[in-house]
Amino acid sequence: MGTEKRCHSVTLDRPSCKGCTTCIRYCPTQAIRVQQGKAKIIDERCIDCGECIRRCQYHAKKAITDGFDILDNFKYKIALPAPAFCGQFSKADDFDIMLTGLKMLGFDHVFEVARGAEVVTAKMKELIHTGLIEAPVISSACPAVVRLIAVKYPDLMSHVAPLTSPMEAAAEMARKEAVEKTGLKDEEIGVIFITPCPAKVTAIKWPLALEKSNIDGAISIKDVYMRLAHSIDKIEKVEHLSSAGRDGVRWANHGGEAEALGIERYIAVDGIANVMEVLEKLEDDMIKGIDFIETLACTGGCVGGSLTVENNFVANSRIRRIADKIDREPNAVPRLDGMYWNRKIEYKPFSPLDEDFSEALKKAARMNEIYAGLPQLDCGSCGAPTCKDLAEDIVRGKANETDCIFKLRERVSMLAREMAELESKLPPSME
Ligand code: SF4
Ligand code: SF4
Structure with missing residues (x-):
């Protein structure tokens, strides 16, 4: 299952998406991120439950069916x-x-x-x-x-x-x-x-x-x-x-x-x-x-x-x-060829942090470190559903720490302090 082509019914209608982040809160498998103002479904995590279709008030999530x-x-x-x-x-x-x-x-x-x-x-x-x-x-x-x-x-x-x-x-x-x-x-x-x-x-x-x-x-x-x-x-x-x-x-x-x-x-x-x-x-x-x-x-x-x-x-x-009102008895049960599953489910939805096991361990430790430094409010304003998901996205190279507005504020305050400090070291102007 891991290597075959995935074929999801649930998709995003990108132009309709307003990036409001409502859907990320309801996805049961944390399969949605909002980046650069638009939602994105992570293919390997989506189970096609349709929850995001129900929740999006802009009708930006839709199901592809046959005509x-x-x-x-x-x-x-x-x-x-x-x-x-x-x-x-x-x-x-x-x-x-x-x-x-x-x-x-x-x-x-x-x-x-x-x-x-x-x-x-x-x-x-x-x-x-x-x-x-x-x-x-x-x-x-x-x-x-x-x-x-x-x-x-x-x-x-x-x-x-x-x-x-x-x-x-x-x-x-x-x-x-x-x-x-x-x-x-x-x-x-x-x-x-x-x-x-x-x-x-x-x-x-x-x-x-x-x-x-x-x-x-x-x-x-x-x-x-x-x-x-x-x-x-x-x-x-x-x-x-x-x-x-x-x-x-x-x-x-x-x-x-x-x-x-x-x-x-x-x-x-x-x-x-x-x-x-x-x-x-x-x-x-x-x-x-x-x-x-x-x-x-x-x-x-x-x-x-x-x-x-x-x-x-x-x-x-x-x-x-x-x-x-139905007063019929159930129909006789016929013999069918396909009553049981005929292949093993090997669903590997979440790719490991790294193919190399020792690297994956290092990345997991880094992920926990980043998570400890995040506010842990799960506010969703970074576009990830929880702070844990943001920490994972950062380690995977798919997000930055400053996507978190609290981290961004810290960083801006730090830069402002540094600027003020540098300014105080400037020699007096010629005037
Ligand atoms: S709820 Fe709809 S509009 Fe809001 S981010 Fe999700 S898909 Fe986009
Ligand atoms: S269909 Fe379900 S699993 Fe897939 S992105 Fe929407 S809410 Fe998440």
Whole structure:
């Protein structure tokens, strides 16, 4: 993973950035710096959580997703709507209306990711019972959280379920069905995910634990919403397209995955700051008697993703209401080839201070020295999120001590004193 090309969805729109430093305070992996009045994302640290997109009032952070023109590349197009998709439309109170709406946008078929969630739920139950994964087992459904653990809490990787995500499971099922039905070749079938967040776009373009994604592209829920918002309540012929059971549909909401598992001793945590708090407790061995932890980076779960439209509480309530009406049993669990991760996660996000170990030790000592001399207020006015980060940037040659306004003031006062002293040594003028 260290040497391959990184492909992030979250990027900076440089002209829109005002250098206000708001985003640096909220990035969970300290991946943003503001230098010369503009933000910069440190590629190797970003987990594509989308937190900076939510926080930037100037809309300078954005997620790159595919456009509808991606459909032109395929003969048969399948939409894979995330469970959160169905919470977005205030006028539609039936999944089939929303899924029919998707077909109107040029898709030949719609396959709910909630079907994939059903399969992952069944496999997760098996995995927990085998006891092969260190308890408590942490869900791997949220790609931002898996990257967060790999970056900041690597010792907890042994708790993470090495299971594929619902969108990947759904993609494999949808593709197999389509090949059988149409007789087309794999590459003629386009499987497009309708995504609530940038982390899932990155998981498709640059998978962490899979050799290759089953999905060909990702269009944001926002872009789909823009096209459908005004026409969805005017659909005359609604097709019966939904087939997922209630438990799969509820995955969109915080707690949905844990409830579907039907186990008693679980923690369901949402919002990146809360997730980090729980992971830190687990690292400190302070979580006991728990079998499963559901961790979702966005507040409210996937309904709170930064590429959704509806308020997450409203979407949550709508999904709950519609899901309660579903009286279907979960679908039979098919045999899938790609249920488990097929490559080891070797995520080395933070380059060492130096390739040479003894040099790295010297630089670490210098870093601590610099840090001790900084005000330790973590004010962010230097453009780094904390004084520790500034000390590290200085040692890496990416910042100067005088980027700290307190250090700059000290330096200016010192220079002023020296100037005054020198001036006092000047011989009297001829006049
Ligand atoms: S929040 Fe970050 S990206 Fe947005 S304007 Fe401020 S510094 Fe730039
Ligand atoms: S997407 Fe998340 S990790 Fe990446 S820069 Fe933004 S806040 Fe930081």
